[in-house]
Amino acid sequence: MKRKTISLGGFFTAILLFFLCIILLEGGLTAYFRISSQLQEFTERGETFTRVGSHFLKQQVRRGEASVRGLVRGWSSPDRENGVLLAAVMEDSAIASVLKGWLPEGMILPREILAPGWKMNDLLDQFGRNLLTGTMTVDGKTVFAALDLDLNELNVAGTPDILPVLSTPTGSVVWTGSGEESPGLVSHIRARGLVARKESAEGAWSLLPSHYGERVVLRQEPFLYGLQLSLVYPLSSLIRSAMYGAAFSGSATVAALLAIFLIWFVWRRGIYSSIRDITSLAEDMSARLGDLEGGDHIRAAEAMYSLSRRFADLKETFVLEMNAFTGNLRNLFQVISQQQEELTAFNEETEAMNQELENVNNRLVMREALWERTLEFSHTFARSEDSHQAISSTLHTIRRDVGAFGVLLSSVEGDHYRLTASSGYNGELAPFTIPKNGIAATESVLTGAPLWVEDISRHPSASPVHPSVKSELLVPLFQSGEEEGVLEIAFDRVSKKDPFLIETLVPVASYLGGLVHGEKMRREVEASYSYLAEKLQFVTGIYHDETENHIARIGEYCRILAGELGKSHAEQEKIALFARLHDIGKLKVPREILSKPDILTAEEFRVITGHPAWGADILGDAAWLAMARRICLTHHEKWDGSGYPRGLKGRQIPWEGQVTALADVYDALRSSRAYKPPFSHEQAVEIITRGDGRVEPGHFSPEVLLAFIRRSGTFREIFETMKDREFSPGERELSPDRS
Structure with a gap:
């Protein structure tokens, strides 16, 4: 009966995976209990804030009630009235007399703000702050008053971690704590001025997406004087804290896992390495020899060189036969590697020749395409007689096909060159007329041959029409032996003379010269007909x-x-x-x-x-x-x-x-x-x-x-x-x- 076998590598891998699952489970449980504990701590801090904050507000209200009694009884003084903004004696819902503030006598107040007791509502002072209003009985008189609470006293009761927010029943924010854990969230709530109302069990924590752009945990409960207390904490900070706790609690398990991994590493590198190297070389040899059958000779050479180096670096083992076998393979692969290097060098030379042939072919195709499009423009011009469009289209084609920065055509007008059409130059080329004397364009016309200016900055008579131009080719335009203008092909880089490009553009320049000549003849004919029309006026005047x-x-x-x-x-x-x-x-x-x-x-x-x-x-x-x-x-x-x-x-x-x-x-x-x-x-x-x-x-x-x-x-x-x-x-x- 064949015995079952197991790989030691697989065994240690299973052990590692088992410990990894233990770490993940322990980390998850730790994070859960950490979050529950922290939320409970936040709840207790919220209760403490409620007790302390209520005490401070009640003290201010008591002082405000005393100030109202003083106003009714005539004991008023500026120091005692600091917290009272409004005070008026009421008859039913109407103001009988105003003790302090800006309310007119006889004004009818809504009954919902005249209920006994104090309540924070949406009535605002001149600074936009919510007022605490209520009615009280003083010496048998019903008095309506509005108090301006100093909510900054609540900062003493605030907590450094959780963010407390007080709001009115409509969600209008009255006071916001410091919230050191998330200052951006504090600024957002203060700027927005509203807090969301979450329907949940009283005192329960809930998850809520905020308008600030991150999710928060929220707990809401009633506060003093009709206010709503909201405790807000960023979810990301809560999760981060839980992850820190989980990482700390799992450190012991990780240490044990590292010890097991260290034992496995020592065994694998010290004992198993020789067997592994021989097995790996045998498998790699089988896979890489397949490259020799394909057409990628560079990869085949790299494979043979790599195998030779690996055989050369193979360590001696305690098996004598294996040492002899690996030695023979080492010598064999050295010979094969040398032959492969020679073959690769030959293939690289062949590839370079093919690349050169391909480049020449591509340039020939470019030349043929340029001439073909020029011929198409010629046919189009013959049908439409729009020479300007034909010139512009040809210049655009030249610029695109030769990769130039810009192409322009200037025509001869007396002793000057005038810009007729252009393409490129980043659209920044303005119309110009320049004298012919002493410039490179005239030099090309006088010699009757194209002029290649490799570096404009070093040419004595070359002047760029655009700051980005570094090199240019100037091709003179002739028609029937007459000078018609100059074709400029400009490059924004220093470019060596390209005889192939010059040979390609000479026939195109001849075509453009014909267009310029035809345009001149057309203008002359138009001038003749204009003259004819003027003379016709004279003739018909006589007739x-x-x-x-x-x-x-x-x-x-x-x-x-x-x-x-x-x-x-x-x-x-x-x-x-x-x-x-x-x-x-x-x-x-x-x-x-x-x-x-x-x-x-x-x-x-x-x-x-x-x-x-x-x-x-x-x-x-x-x-x-x-x-x-x-x-x-x-x-x-x-x-x-x-x-x-x-x-x-x-x-x-x-x-x-x-x-x-x-x-x-x-x-x-x-x-x-x-x-x-x-x-x-x-x-x-x-x-x-x-x-x-x-x-x-x-x-x-x-x-x-x-x-x-x-x-x-x-x-x-x-x-x-x-x-x-x-x-x-x-x-x-x-x-x-x-x-």
């Missing part, structure tokens, strides 16, 4: 007097309405320019029709209605003139669909056409023509907002109409500033609107 100042006013009206509709500054400026071209198509209308003073024939009016389409044809197909073409085509369309040339209705009319239509009608009403006198501003507003048969409010967008009503005063100012000449009555004859 037909009615539109000479009309063109300029229309542009200003439209600028005001666009701003009121919440359009961007760029949109306001564009409509102010392009609205001036709204009647450019009238250049193809025969002058004799425009100037005819009589009623137009149907054919002549048909010719007039062709000028919107002719205006769009004159402007051509340039994408950036799309707004001007929309204005030409739709400024005679009406919201209700009754306009021309296409009879568009509602939202089918672009917002530019809606705005220009109202501006054109207002100016036509205000202007003097050969066929009509001018209307006043008030008449024009009345016609547009209410209608007159020819012009109706339904002709206009409701949103634009409301904007016009809000800014009609500005319309008046614009018209008065740029006023046409008025025709004489002899020049005016009935004629249809030439619009």
